[in-house]
Amino acid sequence: MNLKKELISRIKKIRERMEEQKIDAFLVQKPKNLLYLAGIESGNMLLTPYEANLWVNELDYAIINSSFKDYADFNIFPIKDRKERIEGIKDCVRGLKPGNIGVENISFTYYSKLKKDLKPDLITSDIIEKTRQVKSEYEIRLLKKSAGIGKIGLEKAYEVVRNGISELEAVAEVEYAVRKAGSETPPFHEGALLASGSNASNIHSYASDKKIREGEMVVVDLGARYKGYYSDMTRTIPVGKLGKEEQEVFELVKNLELETIDHIGVDMKASEVYEFVEKRIRDSGYMLHHAAGHGIGLDVHELPSLSSDPDDILREGMVFTIEPGIYKAKKFGARFEDMVLLTWKGCEVL
Amino acid sequence: MNLKKELISRIKKIRERMEEQKIDAFLVQKPKNLLYLAGIESGNMLLTPYEANLWVNELDYAIINSSFKDYADFNIFPIKDRKERIEGIKDCVRGLKPGNIGVENISFTYYSKLKKDLKPDLITSDIIEKTRQVKSEYEIRLLKKSAGIGKIGLEKAYEVVRNGISELEAVAEVEYAVRKAGSETPPFHEGALLASGSNASNIHSYASDKKIREGEMVVVDLGARYKGYYSDMTRTIPVGKLGKEEQEVFELVKNLELETIDHIGVDMKASEVYEFVEKRIRDSGYMLHHAAGHGIGLDVHELPSLSSDPDDILREGMVFTIEPGIYKAKKFGARFEDMVLLTWKGCEVL
Secondary structure: OOHHHHHHHHHHHHHHHHHHOOOOEEEEOOHHHHHHHHOOOOOEEEEOOOOEEEEEEHHHHHHHHHHOOOOOOEEEEEEOOHHHHHHHHHHHHHHHOOOEEEEOOOEHHHHHHHHHHOOOEEEEOOHHHHHHOEOOHHHHHHHHHHHHHHHHHHHHHHHHOOOOOEHHHHHHHHHHHHHHOOOOOOOOOOOOEEEEHHHHHOOOOOOOOOEOOOOOEEEEEEOOEEOOEEOOEEEEEEOOOOOHHHHHHHHHHHHHHHHHHHHOOOOOEHHHHHHHHHHHHHHOOOOOOOOOOEEOOOOOOEEEEOOOOOOOEOOOOEEEEEOOEEEEOOOEEEEOEEEEEEEOOEEEEO | OOHHHHHHHHHHHHHHHHHHOOOOEEEEOOHHHHHHHHOOOOOEEEEOOOOEEEEEEHHHHHHHHHHOOOOOOEEEEEEOOHHHHHHHHHHHHHHHOOOEEEEOOOEHHHHHHHHHHOOOEEEEOOHHHHHHOEOOHHHHHHHHHHHHHHHHHHHHHHHHOOOOOEHHHHHHHHHHHHHHOOOOOOOOOOOOEEEEHHHHHOOOOOOOOOEOOOOOEEEEEEOOEEOOEEOOEEEEEEOOOOOHHHHHHHHHHHHHHHHHHHHOOOOOEHHHHHHHHHHHHHHOOOOOOOOOOEEOOOOOOEEEEOOOOOOOEOOOOEEEEEOOEEEEOOOEEEEOEEEEEEEOOEEEEO
């Protein structure tokens, strides 16, 4: 399967959902949704049952035109600036006369502006995000490759995390290893998370010049990006001998991750997984402070959300993370996270 | 000036703008605006002329309570989940009875949901983003420190960029240097940009395994984050002897950056700077494909935008980048970028 066939198949799926939900045309504007449907991370796309119109700037036009020149389904228009783009879209809408236009969950200000510019009804819809949940074989191959690069980062973390090294020194080594192994970006927007001792109780901790010490747990959360696809995994590394409570929490979280992966089956509610993890952590006298996992693909965090929201159902072909964690404010934190592919047999760790 | 005094002075400015614009209460939800006003990157804040109410999760509550315990202006509430947070805000609004509530430019779906939950009028407003444009001495000190770390990355780039090294190898070295020098994150969300030869004509290029070759220009765009404050700077590094057109473009862009910095004065329109750069590039037979610069602070890109939009005026104390660039599709790219502080004497490069 090559990218061109992939795009055709994805557009077909979106058109099926548009028909189901009676959406006449869909204006795609979010970078990751454009990457999913047009293979490019910028521009605007108006998708109808018969046409795929793409507006991109002149530099991207030259790039796209050479890689997709025989992809006849796209009408590609080069544009100079925002004004030309909105004029192009308006002209197109005037010609096609859709009864309504689907849009992503854009900002309120931009929604109001678009509503004024385009005459038809605007319907906010997440059909693209929902479609992106189930991965193709092509995508699973790239996600596995991305997870493989992330794993090299974790191996480096086990090598460098030790008594006396600072968080910043350790994270620099880990990110260096991920990049050298071929990641298109550093791990995540804020880099790898590497937090030791009490710093690990802050879920959004930034690596600091704090030195790692004996008896501490070090949370290392990282990933890679390969051909657009992200990976995301976490290990908690004990340094020397842990105190009694830390040791108990360490084992609890580590085992809970594996039990949760075993627990999940096709067509289970995402919220049921959350409740499973939440109850186990509550029964042990702690609290769960974040979701039990999240979909991953062209975004680090995408649908489904394994949280208390009751909407998402886990389907065959979805790829998501499982990440139980326990944090004791100003004392310690522990988290384990892996990416799994859901198959009819259960979860396969990537 | 310490952070506590900083926060008090920032909240005072926001209250002045709220009064000017007849906003009775402001619900702050965007992480960087929370960081600006409450010193923490998550949670929710309801600001009124007399109260600053902050809802944060229980882990953050423990952290905040120890660093701000004597900061009496804040009412801080620990919350367990989203539901508790929205209930807390609703209760507070019921008690205060504001005629309207200012909100940031949140998503359409979330705006609609909030409007249903909170009875008063919701007014979308960018007063916080506008206030953040003018930096205090405290902020300028941190921005200078952040720029200093970024500079170490550029020095590393000049050292490693050479014939035969791959973009990925070079970018790994550069990011490693920035992290080791103390940056809280890798440069930007997607890492440092390091693009050679024809790759540099793609403004959003990801470093690849392409080898850098003699005669190519290599665009290196990077920065750091120090105590929340970003830096952002770009150099174009020529490898060996450039062709005639490349050499001309290289010098044109390099000189244009310096001329633009000299051209800018207090109270000039941001769009005037854009027009200055755009005209010079157009007169040379090329096109400007992006803004001529952007504000920088707690975000890499913030107001003002030095683009064709006519709204922003450049005021004393603003910090922004100047970044002319020329790109020839599938051939080459060149860009130079520095951060400047606008003073009554003109631009001071950070």
